[in-house]
Amino acid sequence: MTISYLTDDYEIVRDESKCIKCQVCVRQCANAVHSYDDESDEMNSDGGDCAACQRCVTLCPTKALSVRRRATEFRQNANWTGPVQTGIVKQAETGGVLLTSMGTDKPHPIYWDNIVLNASQVTNPSIDPLREPMELRTYLGRKPDSLDLDFSDGAPRLKSQIDKQLKLETPIMFSAMSYGSISYNACLSLARASQAAGTFYNTGEGGLHKDFYEYGPNTIVQVASGRFGVTPEYLEAAAAIEIKIGQGAKPGIGGHLPGEKVNKAISETRMIPEGSDAISPAPHHDIYSIEDLRQLIYALKEATNYTKPVGVKISAVHNVAAIASGSVRAGADIIAIDGIRGGTGAAPTVIRDNIGLPIELALAAVDSRLREEGIRNQASIVAAGGFRGSADIVKAIALGADAVYVATAALIAMGCHVCQKCYTGRCNWGIATQDPYLVRRLNPDVGTRRLTNLLRAWSLEIKEFLGAMGVNAIESLRGNRAHLRGVGLTDTELRILGIQPAGD
Amino acid sequence: MRRIYAKEEVCIGCRLCEIHCIVQHSRSKKIIKAFQEEEDRPLPGLFVEESGPVSFAVQCRHCDDAQCVAACMTGAMRKDDQTGAVTHDADKCVGCWMCIMVCPAGAIRRDLEHGKIASKCDLCGGEDTPVCVERCPNEALTFEDRGE
Numbered sequence: 239m240t241i242s243y244l245t246d247d248y249e250i251v252r253d254e255s256k257c258i259k260c261q262v263c264v265r266q267c268a269n270a271v272h273s274y275d276d277e278s279d280e281m282n283s284d285g286g287d288c289a290a291c292q293r294c295v296t297l298c299p300t301k302a303l304s305v306r307r308r309a310t311e312f313r314q315n316a317n318w319t320g321p322v323q324t325g326i327v328k329q330a331e332t333g334g335v336l337l338t339s340m341g342t343d344k345p346h347p348i349y350w351d352n353i354v355l356n357a358s359q360v361t362n363p364s365i366d367p368l369r370e371p372m373e374l375r376t377y378l379g380r381k382p383d384s385l386d387l388d389f390s391d392g393a394p395r396l397k398s399q400i401d402k403q404l405k406l407e408t409p410i411m412f413s414a415m416s417y418g419s420i421s422y423n424a425c426l427s428l429a430r431a432s433q434a435a436g437t438f439y440n441t442g443e444g445g446l447h448k449d450f451y452e453y454g455p456n457t458i459v460q461v462a463s464g465r466f467g468v469t470p471e472y473l474e475a476a477a478a479i480e481i482k483i484g485q486g487a488k489p490g491i492g493g494h495l496p497g498e499k500v501n502k503a504i505s506e507t508r509m510i511p512e513g514s515d516a517i518s519p520a521p522h523h524d525i526y527s528i529e530d531l532r533q534l535i536y537a538l539k540e541a542t543n544y545t546k547p548v549g550v551k552i553s554a555v556h557n558v559a560a561i562a563s564g565s566v567r568a569g570a571d572i573i574a575i576d577g578i579r580g581g582t583g584a585a586p587t588v589i590r591d592n593i594g595l596p597i598e599l600a601l602a603a604v605d606s607r608l609r610e611e612g613i614r615n616q617a618s619i620v621a622a623g624g625f626r627g628s629a630d631i632v633k634a635i636a637l638g639a640d641a642v643y644v645a646t647a648a649l650i651a652m653g654c655h656v657c658q659k660c661y662t663g664r665c666n667w668g669i670a671t672q673d674p675y676l677v678r679r680l681n682p683d684v685g686t687r688r689l690t691n692l693l694r695a696w697s698l699e700i701k702e703f704l705g706a707m708g709v710n711a712i713e714s715l716r717g718n719r720a721h722l723r724g725v726g727l728t729d730t731e732l733r734i735l736g737i738q739p740a741g742d
Numbered sequence: 743m744r745r746i747y748a749k750e751e752v753c754i755g756c757r758l759c760e761i762h763c764i765v766q767h768s769r770s771k772k773i774i775k776a777f778q779e780e781e782d783r784p785l786p787g788l789f790v791e792e793s794g795p796v797s798f799a800v801q802c803r804h805c806d807d808a809q810c811v812a813a814c815m816t817g818a819m820r821k822d823d824q825t826g827a828v829t830h831d832a833d834k835c836v837g838c839w840m841c842i843m844v845c846p847a848g849a850i851r852r853d854l855e856h857g858k859i860a861s862k863c864d865l866c867g868g869e870d871t872p873v874c875v876e877r878c879p880n881e882a883l884t885f886e887d888r889g890e
Binding site: 255256258259260261262265266297299300668673674675678679681682683684 | 749751752753754755756757758761762773774776777778794795877879880881882
């Protein structure tokens with residue numbers, strides 16, 4: 239074979255005046271970037287497979303290492319940039335579909351950054367969340383069209399029967415990440431943090447490991463096209479069930495967990511042979527229409543005796559509002575919408591970077607449509623796809639979301655540095671891997687603490703936002719687009735978002 | 743007494759415990775200086791055992807009934823009444839290595855560079871959290887009283 243025309247993306251810069259040759263970098267890099275030559279007593283670093291995951295940089299006890307983009311410059315060209323050329327070279331050498339992981343790294347517009355929030359001044363008092371109660375509790379599920387009260391005993395008594403709701407102490411949940419795509423310890427951290435914070439995590443389509451059944455009251459289980467690990471016990475263990483139709487990072491594409499990642503525990507949880515690829519089909523082969531979706535929703539409700547909400551997760555695509563409306567009419571109690579910036583464990587790069595809608599536009603469109611049709615109360619809306627912090631979440635709730643799903647932020651809290659190499663299974667942070675050498679790098683006690691801290695910090699910030707706006711409950715903000723104004727947006731974008739321009 | 747315990751399920755084999763132990767017992771206590779300039783660098787008082795993906799740091803258990811203390815003919819090995827730590831006095835050591843023979847944990851090693859000194863954990867004084875526990879990046883070492 240001739241030489242590869244690929245050049246290294248990154249290089250390691252080692253400050254020799256600080257390096258003590260302790261070889262922590264050698265032991266920590268799963269990509270074998272660092273090595274020690276004991277003959278010459280020298281440390282060597284070959285940037286070749288460096289993913290810029292920062293593991294060596296973080297663990298180096300003398301801060302002797304840094305990772306930089308390799309100094310080699312492609313000849314300046316606005317069309318044929320370095321990444322474009324690199325992609326073509328990879329395909330010319332392999333003939334394959336380019337794979338990637340996590341959310342898109344292309345500069346898709348982030349509308350959150352063009353939306354500003356309101357605050358109270360003079361005519362309405364703001365509230366100090368440190369001194370006054372601030373309510374973040376959120377209920378997800380179908381709400382009745384009207385409430386019937388019985389006054390026969392003197393005191394009012396609720397006559398209407400309310401469908402089962404999910405009770406969240408903060409409107410933030412962890413989105414679907416399967417056991418298989420992420421490690422046992424990562425799943426355990428998510429489950430424990432959800433329990434500690436009074437919220438929910440989502441199993442993804444990988445089934446539920448027997449050890450995690452005890453976290454069932456904080457678990458949303460997914461039923462996806464591959465039906466991996468779906469059993470009566472699995473449905474029974476959960477607080478809610480989610481039918482996964484699509485994922486923001488790869489709308490219209492099924493999942494693929496390579497056989498190398500399917501070890502004994504994962505094969506048992508997914509109910510597939512050890513070492514076999516776990517391929518979930520692109521569509522559910524029993525869902526070709528809204529009517530078919532209704533059948534599955536009610537099959538799951540029947541199977542669990544109507545004791546838990548059944549949601550539908552769709553990726554944000556062109557007709558998202560109509561699809562969401564149909565799904566609600568089909569009986570979904572929760573609609574989760576995943577935007578184009580949503581993440582994945584593995585997806586074709588071109589799909590991830592080019593299909594879907596920004597979550598802001600999709601969320602606004604769905605909320606508006608359900609309101610127009612008078613069915614907004616019939617389902618809660620959960621927005622997902624690239625939420626970076628409490629400000630994005632507050633804006634999403636004002637735009638019409640009942641709660642949000644976060645995943646990338648949760649991974650970052652556990653150590654992820656968004657190197658986008660999850661699909662290789664060699665995650666140096668022990669998150670997106672099943673390698674027994676690597677999975678131990680995520681101590682679930684540490685992971686739980688970091689996730690719980692993140693939820694706490696964001697919840698505190700949300701309370702600060704609410705206080706500034708002069709409301710004392712997240713319920714008062716929900717769908718209240720009067721709190722939002724657009725900056726630097728076109729009339730069309732403002733119309734779709736349903737918000738006024740700043741100054742108006 | 744408070745002892746160091748290893749959680750092998752989350753030990754990542756980075757050996758930072760060994761490195762920080764060396765620094766703590768070096769003359770300067772400064773990591774770069776200790777490794778780059780000091781020639782009489784001590785051995786680490788604990789060491790990481792590895793077998794496949796499993797690893798954990800082995801260090802002196804500071805036994806209540808310390809066999810090494812009983813076996814030491816010069817009194818170099820001593821159990822501190824206050825902290826419970828088993829410590830080693832390099833000046834008294836004659837290098838008979840009986841402590842190594844009797845240690846049930848295999849936690850004592852010969853320091854060949856420095857002649858007759860046996861190398862083992864001294865709990866960093868026994869009052870504050872030992873540096874290996876403090877600096878373990880994955881909390882795979884704990885310092886606690888389990889009533890043992």
